[in-house]
Amino acid sequence: MRDSTELLGRPRELRDRYQQDGYVLLRGILDPVEVMRIRGAYFSLFPEGYLRPGTAPAAGVYSGQTAPAMPHGVAGHPAHTFVRSAEYARFAEAPRLAELAEVLLDGPVALLPRKVLRHFDRESKQASRAHVDRAYPSGGDMVTAWITLGDCPIDRGGVIYLSDSQRLPAEAGDLERSVTDRPYDPRPISHDLAWTARTVGGRWLWTDFRVGDVALHCPDLIHASLDNTTDIARLSTDLRFQRAEEPVDPRWAVPWAADDGA
Numbered sequence: 432m433r434d435s436t437e438l439l440g441r442p443r444e445l446r447d448r449y450q451q452d453g454y455v456l457l458r459g460i461l462d463p464v465e466v467m468r469i470r471g472a473y474f475s476l477f478p479e480g481y482l483r484p485g486t487a488p489a490a491g492v493y494s495g496q497t498a499p500a501m502p503h504g505v506a507g508h509p510a511h512t513f514v515r516s517a518e519y520a521r522f523a524e525a526p527r528l529a530e531l532a533e534v535l536l537d538g539p540v541a542l543l544p545r546k547v548l549r550h551f552d553r554e555s556k557q558a559s560r561a562h563v564d565r566a567y568p569s570g571g572d573m574v575t576a577w578i579t580l581g582d583c584p585i586d587r588g589g590v591i592y593l594s595d596s597q598r599l600p601a602e603a604g605d606l607e608r609s610v611t612d613r614p615y616d617p618r619p620i621s622h623d624l625a626w627t628a629r630t631v632g633g634r635w636l637w638t639d640f641r642v643g644d645v646a647l648h649c650p651d652l653i654h655a656s657l658d659n660t661t662d663i664a665r666l667s668t669d670l671r672f673q674r675a676e677e678p679v680d681p682r683w684a685v686p687w688a689a690d691d692g693a
């Protein structure tokens with residue numbers, strides 16, 4: 432990924448870069464101590480045994496056990512609880528993030544209440560399929576902030592972007608959805624990322640994310656995430672901002688649950 436941190440403080444150039452690339456990667460814009468505090472608060476919610484004994488919650492070192500019993504993000508799972516906490520709300524509502532979204536969307540923005548928390552450990556054998564956020568309606572023009580909650584080097588499975596895919600005609604993704612492990616779901620393009628790049632064109636762009644970094648992408652940029660092949664849990668949040676004057680899709684006006692179907 433191209434690093435656009437040098438454009439902070441030059442709003443017009445940052446917006447131009449976002450429009451050109453479909454994303455901007457900004458290094459070190461959040462306080463690492465605060466981000467690690469949030470990471471620690473989340474992992475503190477897990478039952479004893481989930482984290483490796485003797486390690487701090489903020490380290491998020493997976494013990495190899497598969498607790499908790501319920502799937503990620505459904506009622507009763509720590510992610511479901513955490514996205515409803517005042518602590519997480521304060522983090523998500525940081526003025527720094529909304530200010531950046533205002534620069535990219537060129538006007539006042541609103542943070543959508545449906546804020547997603549993604550946690551993948553090695554055992555989950557899960558990552559995000561290639562998709563565009565436009566396929567998950569939330570209203571009009573919007574920008575997604577992908578925030579790593581802790582370091583996320585490539586082997587921990589961060590977000591990746593398919594270069595220039597935001598320029599594809601809207602129908603391109605629909606036409607190509609022939610290789611998918613979710614044939615009943617028209618939203619993901621494919622679980623096969625190599626096939627997606629070969630078919631749609633472009634290169635997958637990646638980076639080693641460090642705590643404090645944020646990537647912001649437009650709703651038409653194809654993105655996915657990689658497998659976590661390490662013992663350290665990967666944790667991130669997706670925050671979506673849209674122009675303040677636009678109506679909010681009711682599905683995005685309520686807190687996220689992994690099984691809400693939105």
Ligand SMILES: O=C(O)CCC(=O)C(=O)O
Nearest residue numbers: 547549559590656667669
């Ligand atoms: O963090 C990831 O794996 C990507 C999540 C994502 O793109 C989404 O929730 O729309």
